[in-house]
Amino acid sequence: MKEKFSCTILQSEALTKYLLETSAYPREHQQLKELRHATVDRYSHLSVMNVPADEGQLLSMMLKLMNAKKTIEVGVFTGYSLLATALALPDKAKVIAIDPDREAYEVGLPFIEKAGVAHKIQFVNSDAVTAINQLLQNGEEGTFDFAFVDADKENYINYHELLLKLVRVGGMIAYDNTLWSGTVALADDDLSQEWKDQIGENRIFLRNLNTFLANDSRIDLAHLSIGDGLSLCRRLH
Numbered sequence: 639m640k641e642k643f644s645c646t647i648l649q650s651e652a653l654t655k656y657l658l659e660t661s662a663y664p665r666e667h668q669q670l671k672e673l674r675h676a677t678v679d680r681y682s683h684l685s686v687m688n689v690p691a692d693e694g695q696l697l698s699m700m701l702k703l704m705n706a707k708k709t710i711e712v713g714v715f716t717g718y719s720l721l722a723t724a725l726a727l728p729d730k731a732k733v734i735a736i737d738p739d740r741e742a743y744e745v746g747l748p749f750i751e752k753a754g755v756a757h758k759i760q761f762v763n764s765d766a767v768t769a770i771n772q773l774l775q776n777g778e779e780g781t782f783d784f785a786f787v788d789a790d791k792e793n794y795i796n797y798h799e800l801l802l803k804l805v806r807v808g809g810m811i812a813y814d815n816t817l818w819s820g821t822v823a824l825a826d827d828d829l830s831q832e833w834k835d836q837i838g839e840n841r842i843f844l845r846n847l848n849t850f851l852a853n854d855s856r857i858d859l860a861h862l863s864i865g866d867g868l869s870l871c872r873r874l875h
């Protein structure tokens with residue numbers, strides 16, 4: 639029997655709604671809330687590209703616990719995770735935000751400015767391989783505390799090699815969407831045509847990444863079932 643398409647990896651949409659409405663939305667920063675609503679108004683169904691509020695809160699808590707001061711964001715869109723990051727960092731911290739599409743970032747920018755954290759952000763209008771290589775050439779190897787990757791899935795495995803150089807020993811790389819709506823666990827025959835059309839080849843790229851990370855002795859790994867799946871990789875040496 640074909641599985642029914644669902645954006646959530648929790649057992650029901652009702653449970654996702656409960657989690658967001660009970661714990662996440664009441665504590666969501668006002669500008670994050672407004673950015674989220676503006677993204678729905680502007681992009682409707684594409685607004686699922688924003689990380690959900692509970693994941694934003696996890697990122698925020700991790701950054702504070704790590705005392706992070708220099709981070710990189712690969713894939714910005716309208717900037718929900720970027721704003722959550724910038725809000726969690728101290729005033730003199732820096733986040734390099736990379737995306738070849740500046741238009742979507744400009745939808746979120748007024749909310750970032752209103753939150754008073756735009757000065758922490760350096761937006762780089764480029765594809766990430768070029769931008770990260772540039773940072774490495776500039777001598778910034780081993781200087782980043784945290785990297786958040788939420789962009790083109792086929793390149794995650796390439797970003798991993800570059801980001802392992804860019805983050806310091808003990809620093810963290812987080813990959814978003816690594817459970818891809820639960821489809822990484824499904825056989826081809828379990829997928830309806832509607833689902834196949836939506837997910838394309840990303841399910842295969844993410845499966846390969848998950849196997850690769852599980853076998854990578856250079857990192858500690860925690861694969862979380864939050865949002866659409868989040869893989870946390872801590873650089874060991």
Ligand SMILES: C[S@@+](CC[C@H](N)C(=O)[O-])C[C@H]1O[C@@H](n2cnc3c(N)ncnc32)[C@H](O)[C@@H]1O
Pocket residue numbers: 687688689712713714715716717718719720736737738739742764765766767788789790793
């Ligand atoms: C899922 S969205 C990011 C959502 C964001 N984390 C948030 O919470 O709002 C993915 C973004 O990756 C960007 N992207 C696609 N290819 C890229 C690349 N080669 N380098 C950097 N960003 C890329 C897209 O333009 C898009 O804005």
